[in-house]
Amino acid sequence: MDTLKAIETRRSIRSYRPDPIEPEKMEAILKAMRLSPCACNRQDWKFFIVTDRKAIDLIAERTRFTPALVKSAPALLLAAGWRDKIMPSGHSWSTVDLTIAMTVGVLAATDLGLGTCIIGSHREEDVRKALDLPDDWQIPLIATLGYADKEPGPRPLKDFEEVAEIR
Numbered sequence: 001m002d003t004l005k006a007i008e009t010r011r012s013i014r015s016y017r018p019d020p021i022e023p024e025k026m027e028a029i030l031k032a033m034r035l036s037p038c039a040c041n042r043q044d045w046k047f048f049i050v051t052d053r054k055a056i057d058l059i060a061e062r063t064r065f066t067p068a069l070v071k072s073a074p075a076l077l078l079a080a081g082w083r084d085k086i087m088p089s090g091h092s093w094s095t096v097d098l099t100i101a102m103t104v105g106v107l108a109a110t111d112l113g114l115g116t117c118i119i120g121s122h123r124e125e126d127v128r129k130a131l132d133l134p135d136d137w138q139i140p141l142i143a144t145l146g147y148a149d150k151e152p153g154p155r156p157l158k159d160f161e162e163v164a165e166i167r
């Protein structure tokens, strides 16, 4: 599968088979994330795939909108970062770096035949607690990870001309 194919076929998967994920696939996803671009190449980050059931349940319990989805996943993918700064653009380095890395991870997972759903309704402090991470580590996004049980229906997309333009 080439990159554009992975971009075209990726969907948010909200139903997973319980099948475990092959260790070599997990490693390939984390290796891809490590190659993500980041501001000034600081790499003040660490990437995790969590398969520990107790940790997943703890994170799921207090996820705001979709706790059952998080609980149903055989694994969670996440990117954590520290030493945040505001860029000249006014945006957070750490948030942008980690979001890009998550996108890379999600596309790598798609390429490997795995499903994901990015989650922004987790509670950062619970994720830190579940993984025993320092208080100043930020985790803007997590993602569910596993083999899809059910493919989602078609998604409504705004017209190309409305959202994109070549000037």
Ligand SMILES: Cc1cc2nc3c(=O)[nH]c(=O)nc-3n(C[C@H](O)[C@H](O)[C@H](O)COP(=O)(O)O)c2cc1C
Binding pocket: 010, 011, 012, 013, 065, 066, 069, 117, 118, 119, 120, 121, 122, 141, 152, 155
């Ligand atoms: C920043 C962000 C946060 C999201 N948070 C959640 C979430 O908490 N729960 C959920 O079920 N989906 C969540 N999603 C998935 C979106 O709902 C999904 O990407 C969107 O509906 C488009 O569908 P698609 O991913 O299949 O293209 C999130 C996606 C992004 C990018």
